[in-house]
Each structure stands twice: as structure tokens, then as C-alpha cells.
Amino acid sequence: MSKKVIHKANTRGHANHGWLNSHHTFSFARYYNPERMGFGLLRVLNDDVVAPGMGFGTHPHDNMEIVSxxxxxxxxxxxxxxxQEVIRTNEVQIMSAGSGLTHSEYNGSKTEPVNFLQIWVFPKEQDIDPRYGQKxxxxxxxENKLQTVISPEKDGEALWINQDAWFTLGTLKNGFSEEYTFYKPGNGLYAFVIDGEVEVDGEKLSKRDGMGISEVDKVSIKASGDAELLLMEIPMK
Structure with a gap:
């Protein structure tokens, strides 16, 4: 029997600092919900809008896989x-904080806001050399298919992550239907609807809704309107 958890967009934590407007699917900073400490080894899913010219000053991380x-x-x-890089739409960035690093993130524009997803995943191996990847x-x-952008395969077309995790993006047309088959038995799948409407395992999800499902080996995906979808296959422990 599958296990499901659904996080509707309007139930997320919210912090508006003026320069930063952030929605937190899971507990983060001043938003704490003991029932929302992550999904398996997926720890943070932040939906951030940063004002022009503003950003996060230099700060430290260690032993976390950080995806933008x-x-x-x-x-x-x-x-x-x-x-020193600029990450644009249609690009993905991953950073292994490993044994420790510092970094800063700023809006790359002085005139337009930037909206990005910041995602943290607990690593498979601790204290590796810090590493940066972008593609x-x-x-x-x-378009009407699922594109793998992050995987544990170092020599694949996707960016490498220090975890048995796979991230997939889809720009789906109304009526698109496909079955997602897990890469690794025992993993769970967290679906996040960037835009539009999608049915995941028969559950209707709208823009910025999230849903985690585990204890299955396949999940049905159906677009009930044009949609942008992020799927994150994550070890549960």
C-alpha cells in the first residue's frame, strides 16, 4: 500500500523580507512544523523570489547537496x-558542500526579480571535497516528456549528485500521460508542480502544490492542463 503526503501551496511556510519573498514546503529558518521536516532525505524545498540587485551574502554550508x-x-x-557563475532559466546548478564551503547568491539582474527553487538533499558520503556543477x-x-537533470551517475548527461537521487523536469501538454518507474527500489518520489495542473497517482495537484509518495515502484503522471513539473526521486532513509 502506497504512502502519500500532500502539501498544498497555501499551507507552506512564508517569509517576506522585502528583498526576499520565500515559501517553504518544509521547515526552514523561522518556519518550524514538526510534521514537515522533509521527505526522506529531501530536507529543503524553498520557492524564492529575490528583488533586483539583492541576494544572500556569503554564508557557510557543509555536508549537504544544494540544487538551484x-x-x-x-x-x-x-x-x-x-x-563565479550566473545560472539562468533552463539551467540547473548543484553544489556539494561536503567538508565545508562558503558561497553567496544574488539576483543576476538590476531590473528584474529572480524566482528560483532552492533544494537541499542530505548526502550519501560525508565530508567529500566541495564541488560545483552547472548545466x-x-x-x-x-516537451511532453520527462528530462532527467540530476542523477548519481557521474558520467551521464545529467548533473551528478552525491546521493541515490534523480531529478526530472517536464513541460507537459494537457492530456500527457506517463508512468514514472523508480530507478532504485525503496526510494520515494516528491512531485512539485511549478505551474499548471497535474494528477500524480490520481491526486489532483495545482501550481506550487507538492506531494510525496513512497512504498511503490511506479507512479502515474497525467497533465490535466498544460503544466511544468519537477519530480525528485529520493532515498527515504
């Missing part, structure tokens, strides 16, 4: 590995 996915706008990144993915390769 711009939805609109661009994100300027700098870290203690010497990396552009062709939007046409996810």
Missing part, C-alpha cells in the same frame, strides 16, 4: 572553490 533551479530570471553565484538543458527535450 531558476524558474525566471538569473542567479549570480560565487563560492570559496573559486567558482544548461534544452527545453525541447522535456
Amino acid at each position: 533551479i531558476p524558474i525566471s530570471g538569473s542567479l549570480a553565484h560565487q563560492d570559496s572553490t573559486g567558482t 544548461a538543458f534544452k527545453p525541447e527535450d522535456r
Whole structure:
């Protein structure tokens, strides 16, 4: 029997700092909900809007896999590995904090806001050398299909993550239907609707809704309108 948890968009934690408007699917910063401490090894899913020219100053991380996915706008990144990059729409960034690093993230534009998803996943191996990865993915390769953008395969087309996790994006037309088959038995799947409406295992989800499902090996995905979807397959323990 499958286990499900549904997080509607309007039940998320919310913090508006003026320069930063952030919605938290899971407990983060001043938002604490003991029933929302993550999904398996997925710890943070933040939906952040940063004002033009503003951002997060230099701060430390360790032993966390940190993924950034711009939805609109661009994100300027700098870290203690010497990396300086701008991440734009249709690109994905991953950073292994590993044994420890510092970084900053700012809106890459002085005139337009940036909206991006910030996602934290607990790592498989502790204290690895800090590492940065970034890649552009062709939007046409996810039109009415599922495009893998993060995987544990170091030599694959997706970005490498230090965990048995797979992230998939889809730009789906109304009526799209497909079965998602898990890469690894025992993993769970967390679906996040970036835009539109999707049915996941028969559950209707709308823009910015999230749903976790586990103890299954396949999940049905159906677009009940044009939709943008992020799927995160995550170890449960």
C-alpha cells in the first residue's frame, strides 16, 4: 500500500523580507512544523523570489547537496572553490558542500526579480571535497516528456549528485500521460508542480502544490492542463 503526503501551496511556510519573498514546503529558518521536516532525505524545498540587485551574502554550508533551479530570471553565484557563475532559466546548478564551503547568491539582474527553487538533499558520503556543477538543458527535450537533470551517475548527461537521487523536469501538454518507474527500489518520489495542473497517482495537484509518495515502484503522471513539473526521486532513509 502506497504512502502519500500532500502539501498544498497555501499551507507552506512564508517569509517576506522585502528583498526576499520565500515559501517553504518544509521547515526552514523561522518556519518550524514538526510534521514537515522533509521527505526522506529531501530536507529543503524553498520557492524564492529575490528583488533586483539583492541576494544572500556569503554564508557557510557543509555536508549537504544544494540544487538551484531558476524558474525566471538569473542567479549570480560565487563560492570559496573559486567558482563565479550566473545560472539562468533552463539551467540547473548543484553544489556539494561536503567538508565545508562558503558561497553567496544574488539576483543576476538590476531590473528584474529572480524566482528560483532552492533544494537541499542530505548526502550519501560525508565530508567529500566541495564541488560545483552547472548545466544548461534544452527545453525541447522535456516537451511532453520527462528530462532527467540530476542523477548519481557521474558520467551521464545529467548533473551528478552525491546521493541515490534523480531529478526530472517536464513541460507537459494537457492530456500527457506517463508512468514514472523508480530507478532504485525503496526510494520515494516528491512531485512539485511549478505551474499548471497535474494528477500524480490520481491526486489532483495545482501550481506550487507538492506531494510525496513512497512504498511503490511506479507512479502515474497525467497533465490535466498544460503544466511544468519537477519530480525528485529520493532515498527515504
